[in-house]
Amino acid sequence: MRRLTLALLCTLTLIGAPAQASAGPRPMEVFSEDGTITRVPVDLPEPRLRARLAPTATVTPVEVNGDPANRIDLTFLGDGYTAADQASYSAQVADTWARMTAKEPFRTYRELFNVWQVNVVSPVSGVTGDPTADVVKDTPLGAQFWCDGLERLLCVDIDAARAHAALAPGMDQIAVLANTTKYGGAGYTEEELVTFAGGHALGAEILPHELGHSLGDLADEYPYWAFPGDGSRYEGPELAEANVTIKNAEQMTAERAKWWRWLGSPTPDGGVTGAFEGAYYTQYGAFRPSDNSLMRSLRREFNSVGREKMIAEFFEIARPIDAHTPNTSPVPRQSTLAITTLPVEGLTVRWFKNGHEMADWRGRTSVRAVGGGNGGTFRVEVSHTTPDVRDPAHLAGPLTQSVTWTVKGNH
Structure with a gap:
């Protein structure tokens, strides 16, 4: 950026x-x-x-x-x-x-x-x-x-x-x-x-x-270059974008590939998620997740696959932790460790001391760095969950962020 x-x-x-x-x-x-x-x-x-x-x-x-x-x-x-x-x-x-x-x-x-x-x-x-x-x-x-x-x-x-x-x-x-x-x-x-x-x-x-x-790195889902019904066919390797594939529904399910987690589920642009042939500017050989989403026609909604990818990419740019107290060098014991999170719902805040979760601190945005004389580490993890994101790689990736502080010992 x-x-x-x-x-x-x-x-x-x-x-x-x-x-x-x-x-x-x-x-x-x-x-x-x-x-x-x-x-x-x-x-x-x-x-x-x-x-x-x-x-x-x-x-x-x-x-x-x-x-x-x-x-x-x-x-x-x-x-x-x-x-x-x-x-x-x-x-x-x-x-x-x-x-x-x-x-x-x-x-x-x-x-x-x-x-x-x-x-x-x-x-x-x-x-x-x-x-x-x-x-x-x-x-x-x-x-x-x-x-x-x-x-x-x-x-x-x-x-x-x-x-x-x-x-x-x-x-x-x-x-x-x-x-x-x-x-x-x-x-x-x-x-x-x-x-x-x-x-x-x-x-x-x-x-x-x-x-x-x-923002979403989504492919176009309309099936032709300049004219509909041109008989074009995609014959290349698997497509990189999340919302297009060369696999049909059975193949996605068997291989746990692409949007297999969404297959059969209702999609915001209407109908259910499947494998609809005609995408990536070709009429045959490439499949899209729904009949007619925003990546195919204007004035539509993103389908479930597109919406999930958009959210993941949002969090690649806007990270869950908006700000935090300095952590580039060891901090004294009894220091206040604090974070500010994004103003969105569905955030979970968890704190860990020397690798063990402090259950009583869940949800807090500031804690006191208490501990033994040998110091240690404190880590906060902020994660966002939403029913619009099912891919564990997104949930554990851009939708989760952590910050670690090293706390000085007595010596």
Whole structure:
């Protein structure tokens, strides 16, 4: 994660040049108003803002729940919003965050996030390609429809977006709102960046899907590259992502592989967890856990497998112990050992002295380092349990954290 000091007022020097096609195509996600998603090769424009003064940008904290060093930082940018449009931009950011936190697992784990709003003031209102391809707007982030000839693909100058996002204290995911009511967006999964129409009612629905990629390391579950029913077949090795596999239900059960623990259980996106063929951009040979989850279509829920992986990845970034008293060197006897935990339910706190659990101390966030004259060790273990996580590797891994103190003896 990239961590920077908060800059409340800053200017950036960028170099301007006409947009040019990039050296080669790269895969991009394209979103339709009906919720379907396709993946197509796109020639992205080269950065065009190279030699002019960018507008001054301020940073507004939307919701701050803790130190950025132990939170997931979501940074919003706006493009094509003039000074007069800033109130509209702020309202759209608030609406996007509200929509996202109405969906699990963001709703339950909302307090693991910090949300920052970078207020980029544009000299012109609107973005290129709105409403038609011949409309050109010189905006700070270079947002444009008709990217590589695709009307609804909303590209942005990646370098300019990242430079502006760096004004915020944290930058785990960048969300660029374009000042338009025209539907469109794009997912830059390699850059943890997503674009969407800030003024369209369905624009914000793109963000949770993209967070499935950037935060959850989830694969797409839709079964085709650009066209449905293309007869494509996956014939490679087992897939790395948690929510796709080459194994059917019987094989997963026999081998205790992938999501075997969830098979037959109800899933939040409807139906029961199984092995549904068609995923990872192919029609055959790859299986997904449910019929139609958020990683297949917009405006859906994550399936059980996706939700579990998202929670595990949340805790990879936001660790269960928020802070603790120093433990880098031995502490005197009778010292107070204290921790602060994340503000989430389902945490268990256990204390151990020289390897033996102190049952009377369970649940405490501070204890006194009492003990014999030879000193010893004190360890606290904080673990999070939830019915949404079944994999013991997740429960014992990112959902559990411990801190150990060495206590001085009398000599």
